[in-house]
């Protein structure tokens with residue numbers, strides 16, 4: 001029996017209808033390690049699979065439903081038929097149908113995207129829309145969500161548990177962009193994950209940060225690691241896309257005087273294009289099965305010093321940009337005038353110290369592996385962003 005093949009069919013949301021009550025039951029499946037588990041929100045319990053196999057065009061599962069046993073006083077196994085239009089399969093086990101049986105029919109997977117009002121989530125939402133995929137756009141301000149074919153905005157602030165459970169209840173695949181930096185971001189992330197678990201989401205793709213770790217030099221990468229841990233503990237099948245620094249973000253490092261200042265020494269970062277991250281995210285969302293439980297470190301094709309970054313910015317932008325290394329003390333002092341909170345200052349300065357100590361330097365093949373195309377170098381990203389040359 002090819003259990004992996006069976007799971008592939010089942011990770012798409014399927015509608016399961018109770019033949020007795022005609023009620024549509026949302027179903028999600030979790031991975032199979034010898035025992036396939038099919039969960040339904042309706043009965044809140046697991047169906048333990050007794051047998052599973054392919055009969056002709058039918059996937060036939062014989063399962064035992066403890067919750068429905070209690071509810072209906074039946075101890076009969078149920079047969080799940082993946083093709084609503086097909087006649088019920090004979091499952092060979094001789095078991096009587098469970099209160100008329102349950103039918104399960106394949107349907108299109110449903111998608112919800114966060115961060116669509118922003119740069120990365122917006123790119124991902126546009127790609128899905130261009131592919132003709134319907135999606136819910138979860139937004140703090142739904143009116144600001146982009147107008148895309150097949151896209152429906154819904155309230156989705158990360159700390160609004162109830163709204164999120166409502167919006168995600170019929171959703172299979174969710175993209176979670178990390179929230180704006182704030183002192184309570186981790187709490188908001190945990191709230192989002194808890195809501196996704198309660199809603200029965202089948203796959204969560206989380207946009208994390210490169211080399212996320214509890215003691216990461218870049219302080220915000222610690223939040224990402226804690227978020228990842230919470231997702232693991234939630235039981236939702238997941239994929240983590242850990243992004244290096246955004247290549248698109250490099251121009252923002254330049255001060256008004258044309259200098260990038262920070263304690264990065266001559267360390268390197270393998271900056272990655274948001275377009276490439278979006279392509280990778282869409283690939284995972286559309287075909288999640290091989291990526292369940294996987295963590296990908298997404299980088300560009302080269303690890304650059306900030307001297308390299310300044311040179312490329314100069315070449316593309318036409319105005320001179322330089323890199324001026326600071327000590328850590330100088331970095332805190334030069335940013336003191338912004339009056340930012342300590343956690344924010346630590347985040348700013350540690351972006352550079354993480355470059356200095358090599359935390360962001362290793363180039364990976366995750367972008368080409370996931371997307372089938374090469375990762376874009378910084379120069380290409382900047383030229384694409386600045387558009388074709390005038391004249």
Ligand SMILES: NC(=O)c1ccc[n+]([C@@H]2O[C@H](COP(=O)([O-])OP(=O)(O)OC[C@H]3O[C@@H](n4cnc5c(N)ncnc54)[C@H](OP(=O)(O)O)[C@@H]3O)[C@@H](O)[C@H]2O)c1
Pocket residue numbers: 114115116117118119120121139140141144156157158159177178179180181188209243244245246249
């Ligand atoms: N790897 C890097 O170099 C790097 C650099 C900067 C940021 N980041 C992280 O990557 C994320 C995506 O980057 P981006 O360029 O797309 O940022 P962006 O353009 O600022 O977009 C962020 C998106 O997240 C939404 N959002 C923020 N906080 C939220 C919350 N609490 N609840 C619901 N939605 C929330 C925003 O919605 P609103 O429209 O309501 O604000 C917006 O749609 C950022 O949010 C940040 O966590 C990474």
